[in-house]
Amino acid sequence: MSSEKRTVSRGRRAARGITAAAAAALVLTGCSEQVQRGWLPGSRETTSNTAELTDLWVNSWIAALGVGLVTWGLMLWCMVAYRRRKGETGYPRQLAYNVPLEIMYTIVPIIMVGVLFYFTDQVQRSVDEETEDADLVVDVRGKQWAWDFNYQYDGEERYYAGVQAHLTGEEGVEETLPTLYLPVDESVTFELNSRDVIHSFWIPAFLQKRDMIPGKTTRIDLTPQEEGTFQGKCAELCGEYHSEMLFNVEVVSAEEFEEYLQTLPEGQLGDEYDRNPNLYDDVTANEGD
Numbered sequence: 539m540s541s542e543k544r545t546v547s548r549g550r551r552a553a554r555g556i557t558a559a560a561a562a563a564l565v566l567t568g569c570s571e572q573v574q575r576g577w578l579p580g581s582r583e584t585t586s587n588t589a590e591l592t593d594l595w596v597n598s599w600i601a602a603l604g605v606g607l608v609t610w611g612l613m614l615w616c617m618v619a620y621r622r623r624k625g626e627t628g629y630p631r632q633l634a635y636n637v638p639l640e641i642m643y644t645i646v647p648i649i650m651v652g653v654l655f656y657f658t659d660q661v662q663r664s665v666d667e668e669t670e671d672a673d674l675v676v677d678v679r680g681k682q683w684a685w686d687f688n689y690q691y692d693g694e695e696r697y698y699a700g701v702q703a704h705l706t707g708e709e710g711v712e713e714t715l716p717t718l719y720l721p722v723d724e725s726v727t728f729e730l731n732s733r734d735v736i737h738s739f740w741i742p743a744f745l746q747k748r749d750m751i752p753g754k755t756t757r758i759d760l761t762p763q764e765e766g767t768f769q770g771k772c773a774e775l776c777g778e779y780h781s782e783m784l785f786n787v788e789v790v791s792a793e794e795f796e797e798y799l800q801t802l803p804e805g806q807l808g809d810e811y812d813r814n815p816n817l818y819d820d821v822t823a824n825e826g827d
């Protein structure tokens with residue numbers, strides 16, 4: 539190879555390297571905020587719980603990546619260091635039972651699971667802490683295939699009766715979905731109930747989701763911290779139109795929220811509208827027969 543050719547190919551390689559580095563830098567800076575938040579929806583401040591949940595998620599990924607790098611590194615090292623050399627024949631030297639190594643295989647994963655468990659448990663306890671006397675209580679009733687929202691706010695009781703919006707694939711139908719209103723910076727307790735089968739209350743941007751089980755009340759406690767429109771959905775396959783069991787969430791100022799409440803009828807749509815309100819009483823009564 540002439541020296542001229544060598545210079546050209548070296549120059550080309552360098553150019554290729556610079557292009558790759560520039561592309562990587564662009565990708566990394568362009569979505570750095572997204573990357574830092576682990577591609578989660580919403581923002582760190584969407585509710586009082588999203589920062590903690592985001593940190594748990596992102597740190598778990600960093601830990602997993604660290605473990606991955608060590609594991610991949612060891613695998614590659616073995617492949618290269620112990621590859622078959624020229625002229626080698628037959629099986630390599632066979633080994634069985636290496637007690638110290640096997641003890642390490644057992645202890646290291648137990649420690650890793652223990653660490654993940656510890657942090658998950660801590661965050662879960664903190665997120666699930668119940669708020670006494672929340673500013674707003676919403677008794678949410680999931681039903682095939684819509685949502686009723688019973689608001690208890692400032693001594694007032696109002697309700698929103700959800701009707702399923704049949705999605706046609708055309709734009710604008712989303713606006714006719716049942717809508718849940720929440721005042722920003724005020725504590726909310728969701729009392730989650732089902733009128734018929736198991737549903738699941740999920741607002742993806744809030745990073746929280748909980749099953750709604752007939753005959754049982756589950757709950758979520760949080761404080762929305764950012765105004766905006768979010769999507770909500772049922773996250774438990776609950777029948778034919780499960781995929782259309784959607785709702786909108788509007789987080790608005792306290793004044794706007796109060797104005798909205800005044801447009802709703804007074805009262806609550808309680809368990810008297812459940813498909814079988816006495817389901818569990820019946821079960822108990824039958825046991826005596």
Ligand SMILES: [Cu+2]
Pocket residue numbers: 680681736737738772773774775776780783
């Ligand atoms: Cu459902």
